[in-house]
Amino acid sequence: MIEVRELSHAFEIGKKEKKTVIPVLVDVSFSVEKGEIVTIVGRSGSGKSTLLNIISGFIKPKHGEVWIHGEKVSDYNEGKFADFRLAYLGFIFQSFQLIPSMTAYQNVELPLILKGMTEKERQQKTEETLKRVGLIEYKDHYPSELSGGQQQRVSIARALVVNPPLILADEPTGSLDSETENELLQFIQELNRDLGITFLIITHDEKVAAIGHKTIEITDGRVMEGVLA
Amino acid sequence: MNLKDQFRFVRQNMKKNKTRLFMTILATAIGCTFLIVLASVGFGLHKSIIQDVMEDSLVTEIQVHGKEAGEGNFQGIKDEDIQHFREITGVKAVTRRQSLQQSPIFKTEDYTAQSEAVSAYFPEEVKAGFELSEGRLPEKENEVVVGSSFADGLSLEPKEGENAFNEDGSIKEEYAYKGELVGKTIEMEVIKMEDGKEIKKSIPLTITGVTKKPSKEWMQIRTVFISEDIFKEVEAFTGTPGGSPEQVEGASGDTGRIYDRVSLYAKDVEAVTGINDQLKDGNYMVYSIVNEMKQINMVFTILKIGLLFIGTIALIIASIGIYNTMTMAVTERAPDIGIMKAIGAHPKTIKRIFVLESSYIGLLGALFGTIVAYGISYAVNLALPLVLERVFEEAPPEGLMLSYIPWSLTLISVAICLTVTIFSGWRPAKRATQVDVLKAMRREV
Known part of the structure; x- marks a missing residue:
């Protein structure tokens, strides 16, 4: 499903003569099989978020390749990656990233609008997905009227609504209390089991890391040998 | 999306x-x-x-004022020119008018008026849009059509010491003609000079129609439209071309009929430019409102x-x-x-x-x-x-x-x-x- 080959990336700080290059990822290679839950763990600043952002297409890597679903996405331009994201990727963010002026229903419906679906198709899919995440009765609520857990479930519904084969999650439980966190992890496992969705999860939380079929530890931008479970 | x-x-x-x-x-x-x-x-x-x-003026009208036959040599429009105009593609009508070279006095009962007399060829005038407000077009040689304001020029002979006109030039109420015109007989008095003496001739005419009033209120038409036969009769009386009272120096009598007011009417506005160009190529002096409008x-x-x-x-x-x-x-x-x-x-x-x-x-x-x-x-x-x-x-x-x-x-x-x-x-x-x-x-x- 995902293949990362010899990926390296560095951030440049400062201007011209005073420019400093800080390496973030060094020669990272790993793969994620279809139907797996893979967690990437590491301390703050280890480069795990940069890795996810490169896989998501938000950052262009300096060196190396990223293959998703048999496509070399690291060569894609912005427009092509946008189309790819819409078709194959779902996202769950730590801070939910819901549009505050839209209701839960409108937020979930948004990817379907971008796909150009008819209103009838959209209504059916959006309601179905909101039912799956247990928020159909909150469909007309704005994000500010929902709890953190509910907002994260809206965010999951938005990721699920286009039936993506792969969901990328960046610290999905980072803003949730312990009880809601357990519920969410259970839900992720359910989706993986029932729908066969592949998950790549970035976390520093051991509880989250534990649900992965495979865990990759990143330290100082490098994949640690021997910790692949 | x-x-x-x-x-x-x-x-x-x-x-x-x-x-x-x-x-x-x-x-x-x-x-x-x-x-x-x-x-x-x-x-x-x-x-x-x-x-x-x-x-x-009409947009489809093209006025032809003459023909340039060489450097500074201008000629009037003759019958053969009229024939040529009729053959031009897009021409609907060719009107030709000839003004009498004197202003005759017209008399009916005790009323008199001095107006210009013009001979016109009515079949073409009608095609060009000539309309009457009352009566009919002339059919006989002594029948005439008068302009819509002809009656405004008719007045009685003023009494001695009196003036028949108001300050604005109009005829005073008591001298003005108020009767009908259609069917009236009028006498057209023309003159010629012979050995310094004025000789008069009176031609009886019958008014059969009155022209339609022009759209502009200030425009006054007092013209009398006579037949070509009457025109020729005047010419025969004066012995001059155009019926001038005196022989004009340099004018020869056998130059043929010359029309002083000739207009071509195009079938539509689009045809005007083509006709115009064709006339200019033939050295005719033309004026068209379309040119002015351009x-x-x-x-x-x-x-x-x-x-x-x-x-x-x-x-x-x-x-x-x-x-x-x-x-x-x-x-x-x-x-x-x-x-x-x-x-x-x-x-x-x-x-x-x-x-x-x-x-x-x-x-x-x-x-x-x-x-x-x-x-x-x-x-x-x-x-x-x-x-x-x-x-x-x-x-x-x-x-x-x-x-x-x-x-x-x-x-x-x-x-x-x-x-x-x-x-x-x-x-x-x-x-x-x-x-x-x-x-x-x-x-x-």
């Missing part, structure tokens, strides 16, 4: 800052109103002048373009407001743009939404601006005659229109307004596509 959803999105976004939106639409509407009202002055004056010119149109086209240009400047100023509004909108909505991009919105979609928003503002501004412009135009045309009458103490010309908004002006203005607004929204829209997803989601934009 289909257009309907894009519109829904745009409307949803526009509701976020209603005051700013209102002010931007207001500025655009004012710009659009200014553009339309300013240009409508050019269109109004153009229309008034063209209307005035058109009322004075010049008028050119002057007014330049004026209208100038006014549209000035008006467009007002819209460009208004577009700065739209640019500002859209830039603010992009900044405010950067986090939303970031989220949309993250879940798969194509940069083109983002750009289209913002361009659509600025176009929507432009369209609303153009719509309100156009409505207000129509209102102002109506009010100006209503108030202008009253103002002019008060200031100059005389009635303005009939049909004067200071402001006129044709559909073409509305369409041009809306198109300019939309173009300007789309351009002003283009850069902010492009900026929206360049929003960095990660920075936007971290609220760092």
